[in-house]
Amino acid sequence: MRILTGAIRIIVVFSVLTILTQIGGLAYLAYKPFGLAMRKRNKAGGFSRWKRFGLFAGIYLAGTLFVIPPLAELYGRVPMPWFANEEQRIKPATILTCLANRHYVRPELKALISDLSLQMEEEAALVYLDANFPFLTGFPLLPHKSHDDGEKIDLSFIYRNTQTGEVVNDAISMFGYGVTEDPARGEMNRPEECEGKGHWQYSLIRRITPQWRKEKYVFDEALNRELLIRLAKDGRVGKIFIEPHLKQRLGLDRHGKVRFHGCSAVRHDDHIHVQL
Numbered sequence: 035m036r037i038l039t040g041a042i043r044i045i046v047v048f049s050v051l052t053i054l055t056q057i058g059g060l061a062y063l064a065y066k067p068f069g070l071a072m073r074k075r076n077k078a079g080g081f082s083r084w085k086r087f088g089l090f091a092g093i094y095l096a097g098t099l100f101v102i103p104p105l106a107e108l109y110g111r112v113p114m115p116w117f118a119n120e121e122q123r124i125k126p127a128t129i130l131t132c133l134a135n136r137h138y139v140r141p142e143l144k145a146l147i148s149d150l151s152l153q154m155e156e157e158a159a160l161v162y163l164d165a166n167f168p169f170l171t172g173f174p175l176l177p178h179k180s181h182d183d184g185e186k187i188d189l190s191f192i193y194r195n196t197q198t199g200e201v202v203n204d205a206i207s208m209f210g211y212g213v214t215e216d217p218a219r220g221e222m223n224r225p226e227e228c229e230g231k232g233h234w235q236y237s238l239i240r241r242i243t244p245q246w247r248k249e250k251y252v253f254d255e256a257l258n259r260e261l262l263i264r265l266a267k268d269g270r271v272g273k274i275f276i277e278p279h280l281k282q283r284l285g286l287d288r289h290g291k292v293r294f295h296g297c298s299a300v301r302h303d304d305h306i307h308v309q310l
């Protein structure tokens with residue numbers, strides 16, 4: 035019985051870590067023999083649970099920092115920057131995106147976002163959200179439907195601080211998703227339409243994300259328009275998804291690359307989806 039529960043635990047931990055980080059499950063399997071040996075010695079009064087966790091974290095981090103990037107490059111994917119600097123004003127919404135290996139893209143996509151960050155009038159960093167895992171085309175980056183080939187990345191919209199008027203160099207929610215720029219009265223309202231057709235998932239992330247930060251930040255129409263036009267005019271970009279009411283509000287009707295993603299996806303008035 036103990037062997038069975040032990041095996042089930044290994045399968046569950048392996049699966050969760052693989053779903054969240056792709057390589058976390060393998061790091062766990064690499065750690066496990068050492069962890070079991072430490073546990074045996076613990077019976078004689080040796081290592082604590084925290085020390086075992088520290089060992090796993092060390093193996094995982096070493097893999098994430100030093101092993102995965104060169105291997106991913108062989109596979110045709112490179113990591114997006116962990117921090118903004120002078121050459122590339124790009125940063126993740128949260129460092130957890132990088133720690134979870136969800137920031138890998140094809141080199142062309144990294145170059146595209148990097149170029150764009152330097153072209154923007156305002157000296158603000160572009161904030162990226164989920165991109166792709168380092169390996170295996172078709173391996174899903176949940177909960178996204180299509181971030182599975184190195185060719186997709188989500189960007190945050192650009193906001194200003196309501197009080198200071200300064201551009202916010204950050205996402206306005208914990209992971210960058212869920213705080214929405216809702217349809218105004220009289221604007222097209224796809225979220226309402228999609229939910230009316232039974233697509234319950236369409237606004238799910240918004241419903242579970244606190245919206246109080248909206249009062250502190252204001253959606254900057256001019257900068258978001260500039261960002262989207264630069265993206266749409268770039269020959270490397272294939273498609274851009276935002277909510278139709280924002281496309282209308284920002285006057286992007288003649289830009290065919292800016293599209294509606296369909297009711298079976300989730301709403302895109304909290305982020306911009308870009309793909310090659």
Ligand SMILES: [Zn+2]
Pocket residue numbers: 178181186187188306307308
């Ligand atoms: Zn996306």
